[in-house]
Amino acid sequence: MRSRIALTALAVTALAVTATACDPEGSDQASGAGPAPTTAAVASTAPPAAAPTKAAPTAAASTAATSATPAKSAKPTATSTAGSGDKSGYGQACGANDLTFSAKMETQAGGYILISAKAKAGITCVLPGEHPVIAFGSGGIEATNAEQAVGQPITLTGSAVAYAGVNPKSTNNDQVIQFTDVIIGIGNPDPDPASIPVGAVNVDKPVVTNWHTSAKDAVPGV
Numbered sequence: 001m002r003s004r005i006a007l008t009a010l011a012v013t014a015l016a017v018t019a020t021a022c023d024p025e026g027s028d029q030a031s032g033a034g035p036a037p038t039t040a041a042v043a044s045t046a047p048p049a050a051a052p053t054k055a056a057p058t059a060a061a062s063t064a065a066t067s068a069t070p071a072k073s074a075k076p077t078a079t080s081t082a083g084s085g086d087k088s089g090y091g092q093a094c095g096a097n098d099l100t101f102s103a104k105m106e107t108q109a110g111g112y113i114l115i116s117a118k119a120k121a122g123i124t125c126v127l128p129g130e131h132p133v134i135a136f137g138s139g140g141i142e143a144t145n146a147e148q149a150v151g152q153p154i155t156l157t158g159s160a161v162a163y164a165g166v167n168p169k170s171t172n173n174d175q176v177i178q179f180t181d182v183i184i185g186i187g188n189p190d191p192d193p194a195s196i197p198v199g200a201v202n203v204d205k206p207v208v209t210n211w212h213t214s215a216k217d218a219v220p221g222v
Contacts, residue, residue, distance in 0.1 A: 092124070092125045093125060093126055093128070093187070094117075094119070094126060094127050094156060094186050095186055095190060096184060096185050096186050096190050096192055096194045097194075098120055098125050099117045099118060099119060099125075099186070100118050101116065101117055101184055101194050101196050102116045103115050103116075103196045103198045104198075105199065105201070106165075108219055109167070109220060111167075112165050112166060112219065112220050112221075113165070113167075113198055114164075114165055114215060115132065115134075115164045115166060115182070115196070115218075116162070116163055117132075117156065117161065117162045117163075117164075117184075117211070118156060118159070118161050119157050119158070119160070123156075125155075126153050126154065127153060127154040127156060127162050127186065128153055129152045129154070130150055130151070130210055130211070131143075131146070131147070131164060131208045131209060132164050132186060132208060132211065133185035133186070133188050133189070134164075134183070134184060134206065134208045135182075135185075136177075136183065136203045137179050137203075141177070141179075141203055143166055143206035143207055144205075144208075145207070146207035146220040146221065147209055150210070151211065151212065154211050154213055160213075161213075163211070163212050163215045163217070164209050164211050164212070164218050165208065165209045165218035165219050165220045166182065166220065167208075167220040168201045168204075169201075169202050169203060170205045170206065170221075171204045171205050176203060176204045177202070178200050178201065178202055178203070179200075179201060179203050180200055181195050181197050181198060182195070182198050183195050183196075184196060207221075208220065
């Protein structure tokens with residue numbers, strides 16, 4: 001009887017040992033007791049990657065961009081053309097080819113030639129406060145100034161008229177040369193003087209006044 005009890009106890013003990021060895025909970029506990037993997041922890045503590053930044057443009061790139069911009073071209077400047085009827089604007093000096101002349105004989109002061117000058121259509125110019133260049137014949141018998149002082153410049157435009165008086169013979173002798181035309185220039189020499197018929201006049205040491213805006217101021221010797 002004692003031997004049976006002893007065998008039974010041994011059998012129970014063996015079964016208990018076997019159950020403990022095969023218990024799945026014990027297996028899980030054994031595996032969970034080990035250290036946690038370190039790779040996950042390292043990955044979770046790594047700093048986030050820095051966002052890419054745009055590189056600042058270099059000096060060479062800026063220079064290239066600037067040079068690629070086309071430069072503004074200079075505006076063409078305006079030019080004046082010489083010649084009759086070609087002048088425009090104001091303040092330009094008159095030339096003989098800018099003016100229309102007329103001449104007539106007057107009896108006052110022993111007789112003289114009254115010259116009138118007007119600007120051609122579309123022209124505005126300025127006569128100097130001096131006398132015109134007056135000559136007779138191809139030999140160029142030139143008149144001298146009948147006035148000592150210089151007058152004021154005269155602007156000619158539209159219907160404005162300037163006057164000058166020519167005394168063709170300022171001497172009292174009979175040594176004269178007769179001409180039928182008077183040559184008029186502005187400035188000395190004028191590249192394009194005008195020739196105006198005046199009829200037969202006796203010429204000896206002629207004199208001429210300055211330009212005036214009134215015909216009565218253009219009487220030589222008065």
